[in-house]
Amino acid sequence: MSFLLGVPAAILKVVGVALFALATASTAMYAQTATKSLAERLGYARDAKLVIVHADDLGMTHSVNAASIQGLESGLVTSASIMVPCPWFPEMAEYAKGHPDADLGLHLTLTSERVFYRWGPAAPRDKIPSLVDSNGYFHLNWTDTTRIDRNEVELELRAQIERALGMGVRPTHLDSHQYRLFENGKEIFQSALRVAHEYKLPLFVVRDWFADRPYLEASLGPDDLVVDHTVTIEPGVPPEKWADFYSRALKNLQPGVTVFIIHLAFDDEEMRAATRERATWGAAWRQRDFDFFTSAEFRALVREQNIKLVHWRDLAHAAR
Amino acid sequence: MSFLLGVPAAILKVVGVALFALATASTAMYAQTATKSLAERLGYARDAKLVIVHADDLGMTHSVNAASIQGLESGLVTSASIMVPCPWFPEMAEYAKGHPDADLGLHLTLTSERVFYRWGPAAPRDKIPSLVDSNGYFHLNWTDTTRIDRNEVELELRAQIERALGMGVRPTHLDSHQYRLFENGKEIFQSALRVAHEYKLPLFVVRDWFADRPYLEASLGPDDLVVDHTVTIEPGVPPEKWADFYSRALKNLQPGVTVFIIHLAFDDEEMRAATRERATWGAAWRQRDFDFFTSAEFRALVREQNIKLVHWRDLAHAAR
Numbered sequence: 001m002s003f004l005l006g007v008p009a010a011i012l013k014v015v016g017v018a019l020f021a022l023a024t025a026s027t028a029m030y031a032q033t034a035t036k037s038l039a040e041r042l043g044y045a046r047d048a049k050l051v052i053v054h055a056d057d058l059g060m061t062h063s064v065n066a067a068s069i070q071g072l073e074s075g076l077v078t079s080a081s082i083m084v085p086c087p088w089f090p091e092m093a094e095y096a097k098g099h100p101d102a103d104l105g106l107h108l109t110l111t112s113e114r115v116f117y118r119w120g121p122a123a124p125r126d127k128i129p130s131l132v133d134s135n136g137y138f139h140l141n142w143t144d145t146t147r148i149d150r151n152e153v154e155l156e157l158r159a160q161i162e163r164a165l166g167m168g169v170r171p172t173h174l175d176s177h178q179y180r181l182f183e184n185g186k187e188i189f190q191s192a193l194r195v196a197h198e199y200k201l202p203l204f205v206v207r208d209w210f211a212d213r214p215y216l217e218a219s220l221g222p223d224d225l226v227v228d229h230t231v232t233i234e235p236g237v238p239p240e241k242w243a244d245f246y247s248r249a250l251k252n253l254q255p256g257v258t259v260f261i262i263h264l265a266f267d268d269e270e271m272r273a274a275t276r277e278r279a280t281w282g283a284a285w286r287q288r289d290f291d292f293f294t295s296a297e298f299r300a301l302v303r304e305q306n307i308k309l310v311h312w313r314d315l316a317h318a319a320r
Numbered sequence: 321m322s323f324l325l326g327v328p329a330a331i332l333k334v335v336g337v338a339l340f341a342l343a344t345a346s347t348a349m350y351a352q353t354a355t356k357s358l359a360e361r362l363g364y365a366r367d368a369k370l371v372i373v374h375a376d377d378l379g380m381t382h383s384v385n386a387a388s389i390q391g392l393e394s395g396l397v398t399s400a401s402i403m404v405p406c407p408w409f410p411e412m413a414e415y416a417k418g419h420p421d422a423d424l425g426l427h428l429t430l431t432s433e434r435v436f437y438r439w440g441p442a443a444p445r446d447k448i449p450s451l452v453d454s455n456g457y458f459h460l461n462w463t464d465t466t467r468i469d470r471n472e473v474e475l476e477l478r479a480q481i482e483r484a485l486g487m488g489v490r491p492t493h494l495d496s497h498q499y500r501l502f503e504n505g506k507e508i509f510q511s512a513l514r515v516a517h518e519y520k521l522p523l524f525v526v527r528d529w530f531a532d533r534p535y536l537e538a539s540l541g542p543d544d545l546v547v548d549h550t551v552t553i554e555p556g557v558p559p560e561k562w563a564d565f566y567s568r569a570l571k572n573l574q575p576g577v578t579v580f581i582i583h584l585a586f587d588d589e590e591m592r593a594a595t596r597e598r599a600t601w602g603a604a605w606r607q608r609d610f611d612f613f614t615s616a617e618f619r620a621l622v623r624e625q626n627i628k629l630v631h632w633r634d635l636a637h638a639a640r
Contacts, residue, residue: 062437062593087407090457091436091593116411117382122456124446135483136442137410163455270590273382273411 038228038257041318042310047255050310051302052227053293055080055264056107057177059089061117063271063283067264067290069095072102074294076302077264079312081107081175084160085119085138090167097168103311105173105201106164108157108192110148110180112138117274123159128152142180150187157195173312175204186215193219202316204259206230225319228256233289235280242288243297250301257310264290358548358577361638362630367575370630371622372547373613375400375584376427377497379409381437383591383603387584387610389415392422394614396622397584399632401427401495404480405439405458410487417488423631425493425521426484428477428512430468430500432458437594443479448472462500470507477515493632495524506535513539522636526550526579545639548576553609555600562608563617570621577630584610 039048055068059082071077082092082104096104110131112118118137125132130149133139139146164171174196176182181192182205196203202225210217220226231249233242249260265271265286275282292298302309359368375388379402391397402412402424416424430451432438438457445452450469453459459466484491494516496502501512502525516523522545530537540546551569553562569580585591585606595602612618622629 062590066589066593087439088437090438094436116414117407118410119407120440124444126444126447135486136479159456166455266589268589269386269586270382270588273386 038226038315038318039255042257042314043318044308048308049253049255049306050257050308051250051253052079052257052259052310052312052315053077054175054259054261054312056175056261057081057083057263057265058104058107059083059086059092061086061265061270061274062088062091063265063268063274064088064263064286065091065095067266067286071264071290071294076298076309077262077293078309079103079105079172081105081173082164082169082171083107083109083119083177084164085109085122087119089163093164093167093169096170100170103172103313104169105175105204105312106161106169106171107175107177108160108181109177110138110153110156111141111178113140113178114274115140115277121156121159122163123152123156128156131156141178142184148184148188150191153181153188154191154195157192158198161195161199161201171201172316173202173204174199182209182213182216186219189216190219193224202312202319206259223319225315227259227315229254229258230261231258232261239284239288243292243295246292247297247301250298250305250307253305253307257315260293262289262293264293266290358546358635358638359575362577362634363638364628368628369573369575369626370577370628371570371573372399372577372579372630372632372635373397374495374579374581374632376495376581377401377403377583377585378424378427379403379406379412381406381585381590381594382408382411383585383588383594384408384583384606385411385415387586387606391584391610391614396618396629397582397613398629399423399425399492401425401493402484402489402491403427403429403439403497404484405429405442407439409483413484413487413489416490420490423492423633424489425495425524425632426481426489426491427495427497428480428501429497430458430473430476431461431498433460433498434594435460435597441476441479442483443472443476448476451476461498462504468504468508470511473501473508474511474515477512478518481515481519481521491521492636493522493524494519502529502533502536506539509536510539513544522632522639524579543639545635547579547635549574549578550581551578552581559604559608563612563615566612567617567621570618570625570627573625573627577635580613582609582613584613586610 037046039050040046044050055071055077057064058068058080065088068080072080084106120137121128121131125136130147130152131138181188193203205216206227208229233245237245263281263286265283267283267287271283357366359370360366364370375391375397377384378388378400385408388400392400402409404426440457441448441451445456450467450472451458501508513523525536526547528549553565557565583601583606585603587603587607591603
């Protein structure tokens, strides 16, 4: 998987890797023959095409918050997750308290990613030395030489969840910023899973990841939710092909639950400044995501392709 | 002094309190007859009118950073100070490293002030429990019932200075966000002074404050710098009178060193969102400060009134 991009490459190749997708879908269907599929547990036919349109990174900047709230309120973005350690988390906590029906999870965050605008942990930093740099911020990212202590990961994840609960957020699910909790080995994934179980929250895991990371499947219990597929855009897609990419992905959906992981923000001063060290997942990128997922074109595709938009809350209910 | 406004009321009444200002100036001149005045130590006549135009709160938001940098680069804003615990501190640290001649101090910060956008300490939060709330942020402000531990204050101040030094900032001076270090009694002021001495940095103190807070003068040693006067605008000034207020203050300057404490930002989306819970020191307020202090009117007043714009770096050199 691509470390640099922070996204498992295996899940990205929706365009042009149809054979792989079909193979994965077959495996998934085989594994589920004995039990009800997630779609069936949600009350749909086994071959229904269910989509969660999921906005990541809420709390990161005001621009992200404003665009994501607009996306959620359009009804076309169904779910989102919030970064508790980020400076604009209080704005999202306030929104969550005032909108208890909004389907908001926590985007568990262990890296600070950006260069000119940074954040640090929710736990006391002297308790989690492996997670912070010499200035007290989260590492920008983890490299092959970053030694992460799994106990510190658990401590920090609990601190983030406790702060969210303390500030009135009632999360519907958990996922992971920059995929750190999924891509860094069995121990760290199991730490995340342990914390998810403690708080009785579903942790975002995708069946399509199992082939590359067998420890994911091996760690899960029978009550853990597993999403079937995920789609996220990648840097190789030129800006003018943005809508094409998503449109093709929507027309080529496999049966089951597919999570579109998207990143919404406005291409404004704040967002350009916060992301200016590179174009990937930058301000213009996020504006393109916003433009597509709030567009009439997307709304029409959902209808034409007979796609059912669902929420993490629906999945959590189905799992109970 | 007004707690709510976070600004000592005694220093605010430049307009309409001429008698008070004259009385204070007389006291100051009396106290300095035996030694050279600060103006003289700077190489000017005793009756010279020296002004530091000082932008506060750098690091708070990108909008503050961008407006303050523009102000500094106009030459009309001479000095500024940076809030190390704030999310946009890394952007200012990068600027400071690339502009070693910029006159940048540290705006020591022990409160998080805002509701929807917040920050926490540079020190591990379990080491400074009296300074943080139950969610790990600095208190919004200190009230009569907030019990602050002076040892924790020192620990946090050192952590802020160490982070700044570690990230390449070479501060010219220290001051205090929301005046917390000056307005909260002898012990906390002496803690700030001790830290300033350790790092051999001048701490912003104004002679005009001594009457209301005798512990300030009593705590200072013979080598400590004391600025003569300060001017900052107050909520009572209607927006349309902004330029009038500053213009009158500049025309009525007393001899000696006067620090204009100003707050620059653009009235943009980020700043409006970050300050939306109240208008005081909000986005429009800061845009008005920016408009005046980068204006041709201000430039002309400086020339007409024979005002010398000086820097904290000049004061620090003079004190050595």
